[in-house]
Amino acid sequence: MIFNLEEYIMDKSKQGIKIENGVVIKTHTNKENLNNEIEIVKKYGRYVKVPKILDISEHNITYELINGTSAMSNTDYGVTRDLIEELAIFHSLFRKNRSSVLYRDAITSNSIISEQVIYQIDFSSSNRLVHCFDDLALLVNPNWNQAIPDDFITDYLIQREKFDSKFGLDEKLRELTDYKSIIRNMSQFCEPAFEEEIDKVSFSEIRRKDYIVFNKFREYRAEFYKNLWGISNDSQNK
Numbered sequence: 001m002i003f004n005l006e007e008y009i010m011d012k013s014k015q016g017i018k019i020e021n022g023v024v025i026k027t028h029t030n031k032e033n034l035n036n037e038i039e040i041v042k043k044y045g046r047y048v049k050v051p052k053i054l055d056i057s058e059h060n061i062t063y064e065l066i067n068g069t070s071a072m073s074n075t076d077y078g079v080t081r082d083l084i085e086e087l088a089i090f091h092s093l094f095r096k097n098r099s100s101v102l103y104r105d106a107i108t109s110n111s112i113i114s115e116q117v118i119y120q121i122d123f124s125s126s127n128r129l130v131h132c133f134d135d136l137a138l139l140v141n142p143n144w145n146q147a148i149p150d151d152f153i154t155d156y157l158i159q160r161e162k163f164d165s166k167f168g169l170d171e172k173l174r175e176l177t178d179y180k181s182i183i184r185n186m187s188q189f190c191e192p193a194f195e196e197e198i199d200k201v202s203f204s205e206i207r208r209k210d211y212i213v214f215n216k217f218r219e220y221r222a223e224f225y226k227n228l229w230g231i232s233n234d235s236q237n238k
């Protein structure tokens, strides 16, 4: 079995969520983060399926529990296209410039397929801006042994064109992620010149060639996490 980074990430991030009595309770210690999540769910939920919010209290948001399968093990190109479309909608709704967008945390475990309908879940990490191709690389990277990024990028760009023409700017956005300090933090996994590659990326325009940089960024990051959580290289080949 191939090591699955996403499954591993999921295991490590169970804090703050409880599934009981047919509902999902997400806990926030920070009120601003809680309000942020509610706002995102309401806005995005006008365009894609999200779990219904059943209750809100000072620290908790209670959601309906969706019975279905995580999109994590998906290798169906049609489903991936749908996920890309929904990602493009998210980015269009929460963008600063063309390419700097609110982080969707587009990892496939954050989508559940229930009776052929995709539900988008987990907005708790959407508190900062990233490059849109970083999220796209996160979405498509772990799913395919033979990546076909050209098609994925084309699909993404088509959807962005559709939505960006309809929707305006959302100025209520957060700080742009400091990629350079992330790279410094995991420098042992990056080529020395990688920081310069990030420097050359455009955060105001979407340029196809920038995808390659973020695809690489995600690969480095996967290595970094594997090391951080103490997974030996052997387990990748199990």
Ligand SMILES: Nc1ncnc2c1ncn2[C@@H]1O[C@H](COP(=O)(O)OP(=O)(O)O)[C@@H](O)[C@H]1O
Residues within 6 Å of the ligand: 010, 013, 014, 015, 017, 024, 051, 063, 064, 065, 066, 067, 070, 109, 110, 112, 121, 122, 123, 124
């Ligand atoms: N509304 C929901 N319906 C069904 N399963 C859910 C729901 N919300 C979360 N889950 C399950 O719990 C897991 C973790 O929840 P998630 O919201 O992604 O939190 P985090 O990744 O921050 O721990 C999800 O991957 C999913 O399997």
Ligand SMILES: [Mg+2]
Residues within 6 Å of the ligand: 109, 110, 122
């Ligand atoms: Mg999640």
